[in-house]
Ligand SMILES: [Zn+2]
């Protein structure tokens with residue numbers, strides 16, 4: 001029989017104890033002064049966040065979110081992706097002379113459950129929350145658009161250079177913060 005141990009592929013979406021939660025994610029990068037080798041570094045409007053998913057009843061699932069989309073995608077288990085009730089509610093970028101900062105808010109529905117595979121209960125903000133953020137740029141020399149990502153569990157500081165001309169792009173000195181708002 002497919003699905004989870006109870007035989008049902010997914011829990012009903014209208015769980016009676018479902019609650020709406022919000023998480024705030026902030027990140028900051030130092031960037032070189034804008035000179036003649038302008039690479040147009042920018043935050044891409046998507047992120048991956050680990051969440052405890054009541055639909056597939058697994059904790060710490062990588063959830064893909066894209067700003068402007070009303071639905072997220074949970075990586076599920078055994079590569080069985082499924083739609084998840086989460087969205088990026090805010091995506092605010094602050095660019096200054098030598099830094100760029102991002103503040104994103106993610107709304108998601110959460111309900112209590114027990115992960116039978118890990119034998120642990122779900123928590124509102126998953127036990128060891130983790131985020132991956134994406135940045136894009138365009139190399140003026142090669143005229144190529146490229147992208148890279150930063151994530152919570154990197155050894156810092158970490159610096160990124162252009163894959164074409166090796167121009168420095170950004171340095172991440174601190175992990176992004178993940179904070180439960182409600
Ligand atoms: Zn799931």
Ligand SMILES: [Zn+2]
Nearest residue numbers: 139162164165
């Ligand atoms: Zn370049």
